[in-house]
Each structure stands twice: as C-alpha cells, then as structure tokens.
Amino acid sequence: MTTATIRVLVNGEARHLPDGQSLLDLLRHFELDPRAVVVELNRAIVRRPALDTTPVQDGDAVELVHFVGGG
Amino acid sequence: MTATATMPDTPFTIAGRSFHSRLIVGTGKYRDHETMVAAHAASGADMVTVAVRRVDLDRTKEAGILHHLDPEKYFLLANTAGCYTAADAVRYARLAREAGFNEFVKLEVIGDQETLLPDVAELLVAARTLVGEGFQVLAYTNDDLITALRLEDAGCAAVMPLASPIGSGLGLLNPYAVRTIKRRLKVPVIVDAGVGTASDACITMEQGVDGILMNTAIAEAADPVLMATAMRHAVEAGRLAYLAGRMPRREVAVPSSPFEGMLGR
Numbered sequence: 001m002t003t004a005t006i007r008v009l010v011n012g013e014a015r016h017l018p019d020g021q022s023l024l025d026l027l028r029h030f031e032l033d034p035r036a037v038v039v040e041l042n043r044a045i046v047r048r049p050a051l052d053t054t055p056v057q058d059g060d061a062v063e064l065v066h067f068v069g070g071g
Numbered sequence: 072m073t074a075t076a077t078m079p080d081t082p083f084t085i086a087g088r089s090f091h092s093r094l095i096v097g098t099g100k101y102r103d104h105e106t107m108v109a110a111h112a113a114s115g116a117d118m119v120t121v122a123v124r125r126v127d128l129d130r131t132k133e134a135g136i137l138h139h140l141d142p143e144k145y146f147l148l149a150n151t152a153g154c155y156t157a158a159d160a161v162r163y164a165r166l167a168r169e170a171g172f173n174e175f176v177k178l179e180v181i182g183d184q185e186t187l188l189p190d191v192a193e194l195l196v197a198a199r200t201l202v203g204e205g206f207q208v209l210a211y212t213n214d215d216l217i218t219a220l221r222l223e224d225a226g227c228a229a230v231m232p233l234a235s236p237i238g239s240g241l242g243l244l245n246p247y248a249v250r251t252i253k254r255r256l257k258v259p260v261i262v263d264a265g266v267g268t269a270s271d272a273c274i275t276m277e278q279g280v281d282g283i284l285m286n287t288a289i290a291e292a293a294d295p296v297l298m299a300t301a302m303r304h305a306v307e308a309g310r311l312a313y314l315a316g317r318m319p320r321r322e323v324a325v326p327s328s329p330f331e332g333m334l335g336r
Contacts, residue, residue, distance in 0.1 A: 010128065011125040011126065011128055012125070013128070030126075030128050032126060036135060036137060037126055038123075038166045038167075038169040038170050040166065043162075045165055045166065045169050047169070063125065063166075064125065064126045064128070065123050065124060065125055065126060065166050066123075066124070066126050066135035066137070066170075067121040067122065067123060067135050067136050067137055067147070067149065067167075067170060068099075068121065068122050068123075068124045068135060068136050069097070069098040069099040069100070069101065069107070069121065069122065069136050070097060070098060070099045070120055070121055070122025070150055070152050070286075071097030071098075071099045071100070071120055071122075071150070071152065071237070071238075071264075071284075071285075071286030071287065
C-alpha cells in the first residue's frame with residue numbers, strides 16, 4: 001500500500017491529496033457535481049468525458065469554476 | 072387586447088435566436104435568491120446574465136446560481152465581468168462555454184477600476200479571438216461609434232454600449248451617441264449598464280435600440296420585484312413610443328383645441 005500524497009493547487013490553495021487520483025476523484029473529494037463545474041488543469045480546460053481518465057499530478061494547478069450571480 | 076399584441080414589431084433576434092423580451096436582466100447583488108427569482112419573473116425577461124467564478128471549496132453547500140435559474144425558462148448569457156485583459160476574458164469565455172449551455176458570451180474587458188469603463192483595444196482583440204473560436208459575442212463597450220463599428224466588423228453578434236458606468240444608475244448620458252450607433256450598425260444594439268429607474272429605460276428604448284441589459288437598477292431597488300415590473304413596462308413603453316414615432320419638437324406652443332367656434336368678444 002502506498003500512502004504517497006501529492007501537493008496540488010486547487011483554486012489557488014495548496015491541497016495535499018492522495019497520489020493516483022483522477023480529476024473526477026478530485027471533484028468527488030470536494031463533493032462537487034461534475035455536471036455543475038468546469039475544470040481547468042494547468043490553464044487548459046478538461047472536458048467532462050475526460051475527467052475520469054485525466055490524472056492529477058504533483059504540482060498541478062486546478063481551477064474549479066461555476067456560474068454565480070452577475071450582471 | 073393589449074397594445075403590444077397589436078403593434079407590429081420585428082422579433083428581437085440575436086445570432087438567429089429570438090427572444091420574447093427586450094429586457095435582459097442580471098443575477099448579481101440580490102439580497103436573497105427568492106427575491107431574484109420573483110424579480111426575474113416580474114421582469115418578463117427570458118435571458119439572464121451570469122458570471123464565472125471559482126467554486127468555494129469549503130462551503131460546497133452554497134450552491135451556484137444554477138440552482139435558482141430554470142434553464143428551460145431562461146437563456147443563460149455568461150459574462151467575462153472582472154477581466155482586465157483580452158487573454159483573461161478569452162479564458163473566462165472558454166470556461167463559460169464549457170459549462171455546456173450555449174456559445175453566447177457577454178464580453179466585458181474593463182480598463183479602469185474606478186469607472187469600470189471598457190478597455191476598447193483589449194476588447195477588440197478578445198472579440199476577434201472569440202468570434203474566430205465560434206462564439207456569439209455580445210460586446211459591452213463605450214458609447215463610441217467607431218469602436219461599435221469595429222466590433223461589428225470583427226463579427227460580434229451584438230454590440231452593447233453603456234448608458235452610463237456599470238452600477239452608477241446615472242441613466243442615458245448620451246442619447247445622441249447611442250442613437251447614432253443604432254442607426255449605423257446592422258447587428259442588434261443593446262444598451263448595457265447605467266440605467267437607474269424606469270424613465271431611464273424608457274428613454275433608452277425610445278432611441279430605437281433593440282434591448283436593454285440591467286442588473287443593479289432592479290437588484291438594488293428598495294423593492295426589486297416592483298422595480299422589475301416597472302422596468303418591463305418601461306422597456307415596452309419606450310419600444311412602442313419609438314415604433315409609434317414621436318411628434319416633432321417645437322420651440323413654440325401649438326394649441327390642441329380649435330380656434331374656430333370661440334365665443335365672440
């Protein structure tokens with residue numbers, strides 16, 4: 001069993017996460033509905049169908065955005 | 072029978088998509104979601120604006136705005152509010168489109184923190200990029216004809232000159248400029264920002280523009296639902312007055328009652 005963790009910037013905050021996770025796992029970790037969030041990995045958008053197969057790696061910068069009230 | 076039902080008007084169409092209401096409303100600054108939902112219903116709008124922001128990771132119970140907007144009822148117009156460079160605006164627009172609703176974007180590139188006036192050089196760069204990527208760009212801009220023409224040339228689906236600065240409520244400061252932009256452009260002209268109360272909306276629509284986008288005037292009214300109702304009527308009244316064609320302005324009085332038949336002195 002590996003207990004390795006990686007350091008990832010999520011929405012600008014440093015987070016320590018288990019190694020070997022996908023972006024979909026990351027969303028589940030934060031209890032986010034993948035249909036309600038758009039994911040950017042290192043400045044590139046990752047489409048929903050690819051979230052499951054895109055690994056999160058040490059040093060990655062992830063942005064999780066959604067719609068909020070605005071004019 | 073209502074006046075609107077009998078008045079011939081062209082449909083309000085942007086990039087081939089028709090809307091029932093010429094009033095577009097924002098979703099920001101409401102005191103609570105219930106008030107927003109009620110104000111939207113009262114406004115009669117079928118297009119609402121939304122912003123793209125980071126999810127609050129520590130308060131995931133605090134849901135995004137979509138929990139309070141029925142996508143069957145409202146067409147979602149995402150904005151790039153808060154962006155100060157073309158690159159940032161393009162990034163936000165791409166994220167918004169990825170949400171999967173439509174390819175429309177309200178493009179905003181701000182140039183100054185105090186006035187929130189647009190940076191038109193960056194705006195044009197962003198507009199060209201996004202049009203090239205298949206976006207339907209509705210560009211928030213100054214009341215400057217030349218910039219409006221350049222935005223149209225760039226392929227924008229609509230051009231949105233301001234009435235006055237965002238959130239100022241100062242009303243339509245330059246009717247001539249807005250009227251000129253409307254006269255010269257082929258794409259829809261929607262006045263975005265600065266309307267403060269119903270008379271502002273009415274006067275703006277009387278210039279012949281295709282629609283108005285507003286947020287603060289409704290959200291910050293003492294009674295947003297009542298103001299949304301007033302704005303719906305004002306936009307319709309202004310539109311009808313424009314279509315009706317106003318009487319000429321005269322420097323002298325002209326009596327409305329006949330001279331003939333006056334009693335002898």
